[in-house]
Amino acid sequence: MTHEPAARPGTTVSELSESQLLEAFLPGATTRGAQVLTGPGDDCAVVATPGGRVVVTTDTLTEGQDFLAVWPSGRHTTGADLGRKCAAQNLADVASMGAVPTAIVVSLTLPGDTPVQWVTDFATGLSRAFEELGASECALVGGDLGRGTELSITATAMGRCELPPVLRAGATAGGVLVHTGVLGRAAAGLAALLSPVPGPWDGVPEELREQLTTAQLRPRPPVTAGLALARAGATAMLDVSDGLLRDAGRLARASGLVVDLDPAALETAAETLEPAARAVGADPWQWVLTGGEDHGLLAVLPVDSPLPPGARAIGSCAPTAPARTAPGVVDEEGTAAHEQHRAGPAVTIAGRSPRQWFGRDVVEGWDHFEP
Amino acid sequence: MTHEPAARPGTTVSELSESQLLEAFLPGATTRGAQVLTGPGDDCAVVATPGGRVVVTTDTLTEGQDFLAVWPSGRHTTGADLGRKCAAQNLADVASMGAVPTAIVVSLTLPGDTPVQWVTDFATGLSRAFEELGASECALVGGDLGRGTELSITATAMGRCELPPVLRAGATAGGVLVHTGVLGRAAAGLAALLSPVPGPWDGVPEELREQLTTAQLRPRPPVTAGLALARAGATAMLDVSDGLLRDAGRLARASGLVVDLDPAALETAAETLEPAARAVGADPWQWVLTGGEDHGLLAVLPVDSPLPPGARAIGSCAPTAPARTAPGVVDEEGTAAHEQHRAGPAVTIAGRSPRQWFGRDVVEGWDHFEP
Known part of the structure; x- marks a missing residue:
C-alpha cells in the first residue's frame, strides 16, 4: 500500500466508505498511550486502569446547539476547533475529579457534504489538544463514524485515579x-x-x-x-x-x-x-x-x-x-x-x-x- | 419535594429544562451496580475496574441512518426500542472481548418535539435490556442531554475483564x-x-x-x-x-x-x-x-x-x-x-x-x- 492521501482536495464524506473515512481520520490522531493496551480496530479498546478504578464522562457537541458552522461574525468553526473543544471539555471533567486523562472515544455524525479534510482536521485538533493541555497519557482508543443531517460529536473520556476521586460534595465550612x-x-x-x-x-x-x-x-x-x-x-x-x-x-x-x-x-x-x-x-x-x-x-x-x-x-x-x-x-x-x-x-x-x-x-x- | 411526575402527558422536551428532563430520565434507569463507585451527578462517574483494565466501546444510533421513526410497514420506533437496541449493540461489543459489562454512559440528542414520555421509555428500555441480556452488573453511570434537529443516541459501554480480553487476531489454523x-x-x-x-x-x-x-x-x-x-x-x-x-x-x-x-x-x-x-x-x-x-x-x-x-x-x-x-x-x-x-x-x-x-x-x- 502506498499510503496515498485518502481523498483528493474537495472530496466529501459521502464519496467515501466508512473504512476510507477512517483512513482519513486515524493517521492524524494520537492512538497510542501508556495506558492503551488495545487501541482502535477491535470491538472494544482495552485500557489499563492502575488503582482499580476509572473515571468516565461524556459530552456531545451539536451544530446549531453548541456551535454554529458559520458565526454571525463571519468566523467558520473548523474541524480543528471542534477537535480541540471536544477534547477540552471532556478532559476538564476528568481533571476535575483529580484524575489523569488516559483515553477518549469519539463518535462523529457527519452530513454527507462534510469535506473529508474536516475529518482529518478534527483528528489533528483532538491530538493537539492532548499535547497542549498536558494530557500526555491520553489517546484516542475508539469511536464510530456515521452520517446524519446534522454535524454532531460525542466524546467519552476516561481517566486514571492515583488518589480518591474528588467529588462535588466533600467541601466543609472553613475551606x-x-x-x-x-x-x-x-x-x-x-x-x-x-x-x-x-x-x-x-x-x-x-x-x-x-x-x-x-x-x-x-x-x-x-x-x-x-x-x-x-x-x-x-x-x-x-x-x-x-x-x-x-x-x-x-x-x-x-x-x-x-x-x-x-x-x-x-x-x-x-x-x-x-x-x-x-x-x-x-x-x-x-x-x-x-x-x-x-x-x-x-x-x-x-x-x-x-x-x-x-x-x-x-x-x-x-x-x-x-x-x-x-x-x-x-x-x-x-x-x-x-x-x-x-x-x-x-x-x-x-x-x-x-x-x-x-x-x-x-x-x-x-x-x-x-x- | 413531592416527586410529582416530571411532565403531564403530551409534554415535549422543548417545554422542560435539562434538569427537569433528567428527572424524567433517571428514575426509570438502573444507575446502581456492584462496580459503580459514583453514579450520575458529578463531573465524571467512577467505576471499579477489578483486574486493572477496562474494555470500552461506543456506538451511535441516528434517525434516518440507523433507524426510522416510522417504518414503511407502519411500525413506529419507540423510546423503549432504542433503549434496548443501544444497550444491546454496546453490550455485545463488550461481551465479544470476553468481558462483563459494568457501566454505560448515554448521550441523547433530541428534537424539541420529542415527547418526554419517549425519554422515560428510553431509560426503561435501557434498563430492561440490562436485565434481559444478563448484564446484571451493568448500570447507567452518566450521560448528556441536548437538543438537535435529529434524534441521535450515542452510548459508550465499559466492561471488566477477569481474563485477558479476546481480540480478533488470536485465531490459529485448526481452531x-x-x-x-x-x-x-x-x-x-x-x-x-x-x-x-x-x-x-x-x-x-x-x-x-x-x-x-x-x-x-x-x-x-x-x-x-x-x-x-x-x-x-x-x-x-x-x-x-x-x-x-x-x-x-x-x-x-x-x-x-x-x-x-x-x-x-x-x-x-x-x-x-x-x-x-x-x-x-x-x-x-x-x-x-x-x-x-x-x-x-x-x-x-x-x-x-x-x-x-x-x-x-x-x-x-x-x-x-x-x-x-x-x-x-x-x-x-x-x-x-x-x-x-x-x-x-x-x-x-x-x-x-x-x-x-x-x-x-x-x-x-x-x-x-x-x-
Whole structure:
C-alpha cells in the first residue's frame, strides 16, 4: 500500500466508505498511550486502569446547539476547533475529579457534504489538544463514524485515579475556594462570535477579539491542575462549565454549605475584559460570574494548604444558615436544596446575594437557577 | 419535594429544562451496580475496574441512518426500542472481548418535539435490556442531554475483564469456529420493516413477522456467552454486526488465516427464515450469511474445547494459501490483506468462494468488501 492521501482536495464524506473515512481520520490522531493496551480496530479498546478504578464522562457537541458552522461574525468553526473543544471539555471533567486523562472515544455524525479534510482536521485538533493541555497519557482508543443531517460529536473520556476521586460534595465550612483557569473569556468570545460584522465588536482591538473568540472555540482548561489540586488536598472540585455562580452553587449545595466569593480576587479577570465590555456595552462582571464554557477548575482546599501553580483563592466556605421551615419537610433528595434556597442563596459575593451585589437581577434567573 | 411526575402527558422536551428532563430520565434507569463507585451527578462517574483494565466501546444510533421513526410497514420506533437496541449493540461489543459489562454512559440528542414520555421509555428500555441480556452488573453511570434537529443516541459501554480480553487476531489454523445467537433474523426483520403495507410481507405469518421485526428493533445478543466463550479458551472473538461473511472475514484477516463455514451447521438458521423468504421472494441464505445487526458472537475455540451452552460449531480455520506475488511488495499494513485476497477469499463456504457457493455475486460486492 502506498499510503496515498485518502481523498483528493474537495472530496466529501459521502464519496467515501466508512473504512476510507477512517483512513482519513486515524493517521492524524494520537492512538497510542501508556495506558492503551488495545487501541482502535477491535470491538472494544482495552485500557489499563492502575488503582482499580476509572473515571468516565461524556459530552456531545451539536451544530446549531453548541456551535454554529458559520458565526454571525463571519468566523467558520473548523474541524480543528471542534477537535480541540471536544477534547477540552471532556478532559476538564476528568481533571476535575483529580484524575489523569488516559483515553477518549469519539463518535462523529457527519452530513454527507462534510469535506473529508474536516475529518482529518478534527483528528489533528483532538491530538493537539492532548499535547497542549498536558494530557500526555491520553489517546484516542475508539469511536464510530456515521452520517446524519446534522454535524454532531460525542466524546467519552476516561481517566486514571492515583488518589480518591474528588467529588462535588466533600467541601466543609472553613475551606478555601480556589480557581484555576480563565473566567468569562469564553462567554465574551461567544458574544463576539454572535455579533455581526460590522457591529459593536468592531470597536474592540482585534487582538483581544481574537483572544476571546479563541477562548470560546478552543478553550484551554488547566487539565494538569486537577491532579495538583487533589494532591494539595482538595475536598471538593468541579469544572466551571456553566458559569462561576452556577457551578459554585452546585458545589455549595452538594456539600451543604454556602460559598462566599471575594470580588477583589476576581478583579483581574474583570479588568482584562473591561475594554471589550465597554466597547460593546456589556458588564464584564456578568461575563466573569455567569459566563459558561471556560472549563476552569473550582476546588475547595483546607485552610493553609499551599496553592498549586496557577490556582488562586477566590472565596471561602461557610455553614448554611439554618432553614426556617420545619425539618420534617426536608428530605435528602431535592428538597434540601429548595429549603436551603429559602434560607438564603448558596453563593454570595462579599456576603451579599448576587442580586444585591449586582444591584439587579442577573442572567438565567439567579433566584430560580437549577441546582 | 413531592416527586410529582416530571411532565403531564403530551409534554415535549422543548417545554422542560435539562434538569427537569433528567428527572424524567433517571428514575426509570438502573444507575446502581456492584462496580459503580459514583453514579450520575458529578463531573465524571467512577467505576471499579477489578483486574486493572477496562474494555470500552461506543456506538451511535441516528434517525434516518440507523433507524426510522416510522417504518414503511407502519411500525413506529419507540423510546423503549432504542433503549434496548443501544444497550444491546454496546453490550455485545463488550461481551465479544470476553468481558462483563459494568457501566454505560448515554448521550441523547433530541428534537424539541420529542415527547418526554419517549425519554422515560428510553431509560426503561435501557434498563430492561440490562436485565434481559444478563448484564446484571451493568448500570447507567452518566450521560448528556441536548437538543438537535435529529434524534441521535450515542452510548459508550465499559466492561471488566477477569481474563485477558479476546481480540480478533488470536485465531490459529485448526481452531473451531463457533457462533452463539441468531443469524439473519435482524436482516429479515429490517426487510419486513422496510416493506410497505399492503405488500409482499402480508403473506408471512404475523407471528413470524413480529419475531423478525423484534429481532431488528430489540436484538438480544448472547451477552453472558462472551465470558463463557473466553473461559472455554476462545482465541479470537467478535460481534457479528455486519453479517457473518463480512465479520468472519475480519476475524480471518486479523488472524492471518482462512475461515471455512459449514453450511450444514447453518441450515437451521436458514430454515426458520424460509417461510418468510419464500413469501417475499428473498434468499434465506443471503440473510443468514450477509445480514447485519444480529449481534451474535463469533469465536474460535481450540479443537476439543467443550462448547458453552448456546454455542454451535459452524466452521473451521485453515492456513492461508501462500500469496502468489513477490514478498517484497507485502507490508504489514493493508497490503498483506490485499495480497491474501489475491491468493483467495478469507472466508469460504464448504471450501468454495461465496460467489461459487451462491452461484452469483452476493451483496455488498463480496469481491471488494472492506476488511
